[in-house]
Amino acid sequence: MSGGLSSLAVASWLHGNGYRVEGFLLDIGQCDRKEFEAFAASVRAAGIPLHSVDARRAMAAAALDVVGFQASYDGGYWNTTGLSRSVIVETVVPRLREAGCTVLAHGCVGGGNDQRRFERYTEHFAPDLTVFAPWRSPEIQQIMPDRASMARHVAAAGLVCMPGNSAEHSIDSNIAGASHEDAGLEDLSTTALRVERLMGVAPDHAPDRVETVVVGVEHGRPATLDGQRLAPEDLLGAANTVAGRNGLGLIDVVEHRVNGTKCRGVYEAPGMELLSHAVRAAHETVTERNASDTARFLSRQLAVSVYEGAAHGLTARAARAGLAEIADRAGATVRLDLYKGGVVGRALLRIDPGAGVVQQRRFSHGGHNWDSAPLSVTASGVPA
The missing domain is CATH 3.40.50.620 (HUPs)
Known part of the structure; x- marks a missing residue:
């Protein structure tokens, strides 16, 4: 129950x-x-x-x-x-x-x-x-x-x-997110703006200022928030709070269902959406191209497995193993700037040493003389 x-x-x-x-x-x-x-x-x-x-x-x-593992389903929803x-x-x-x-x-x-x-x-x-x-x-x-x-x-x-559930409306929620269903939302001509969010505010009700949050990513997983190492439920809860008050995390999709049909889905997952931006920044920075392509394929396979009730099946286990191997080197500290429903800026404050990534740059050498060197950042967060 x-x-x-x-x-x-x-x-x-x-x-x-x-x-x-x-x-x-x-x-x-x-x-x-x-x-x-x-x-x-x-x-x-x-x-x-x-x-x-x-x-x-x-x-x-x-x-x-x-x-x-960046395993979002149709339309990028969690x-x-x-x-x-x-x-x-x-x-x-x-x-x-x-x-x-x-x-x-x-x-x-x-x-x-x-x-x-x-x-x-x-x-x-x-x-x-x-x-x-x-x-x-x-x-x-x-x-x-x-x-x-x-x-x-x-x-x-x-x-x-529990509040929110009635004959007219159904909510399925947990610490990670919430789904909304009712007859009105089944009509694809209805906008999701009519949904009363459970985990935050709509972008037009978010503060009229940028809020900054810092996420630490270790071995491809979110691990710290604003310098604090927290238990999983506290980390996700804190991410939900800051992302929710800035209007992040509601998505409206038409998804492929297990039985082969399609249906409309309206979902909230503000904390997961926030943390995913930091994880994505870490992966983009340290993962080479072929591994990135493989990871995208495996992420999709894992997402489909979770959706279909096969999160512990062979495909999901194989996808997790491959993703864990690729993600292990993805470590960074990422600053995210939040404003009215979006992540409007990001900066890498730290990259794990030993990532072995080479950055090509030219403007610090006159604009037309290219240089290649191991990617790193200074204490101020500006690329070294």
Whole structure:
């Protein structure tokens, strides 16, 4: 359970119809702790046994991996929803076994990406468990054929979804990002400007000044923010804060789905977007051309694997291995200038020694006399 409408409706229906239900509520940063605890208390008050599991660090670490590998999906968006399914199943399986459960039930609607993701990740992490997909059940389909009927069932049971989820609107969020869905957004003539952001402000509401942030990249991964070495969840949380208040991170795409169709997606991931600019600067500076071409191909393969619920399959493992080999030398300290929804400037303050990159330059030698020397920067951040 995550606080959304469909999983709450399924848990409530199963509990009310005599099934032995154990609820597992994973904190992946989908809301603040106060809202999380209030939701947990309401479920317990309804008589459903509930286990709270803190998976924020695992979710953040997975997101930073994807940023380090530059594995964005169609249109360049960070697929935080698909990534969270892997984290959820891997985290919850040991708890299911401790509770003596033999079935993993989820609330994902029929025919969607997430139904397949949960099935594939359960097959990977716990092939001995049965997956119950509720909207394959004729009985549940008849009782709750749409979101409006789900909402009525939840309300009749005295339950309330987490903020933002209703019959009219669906939010899937975690510490790395949020997705927005509703009937209006399914209409491709509708602009995403109508979306009320969860993780920041729209560019026209961002400050009327440039804000600067410094990101340290080590072995191809974001590691520090403004000189501070932070735990994954704190690093991503701090990046979300600074990027969100400057209007970064919302993207509107039409994506290829697992079942071969297309759909519109509106996603927020301000922290990942911010950190990716620093990672990209480090890679551009130290990675030679053939390796860069290979990395772009592998990044796409990894992104597709995550989207399709195969983040631990052979293709994803091979892509990660190759990307880790290429990214290992990518280290730099990068200053980013943020303004009204964009990264408007960047400067490399430090490049890891031993990168072996040669820079060709001419203006410091009269404008027409070219010189080649190992790339480096001075203490002021100006190329040496």
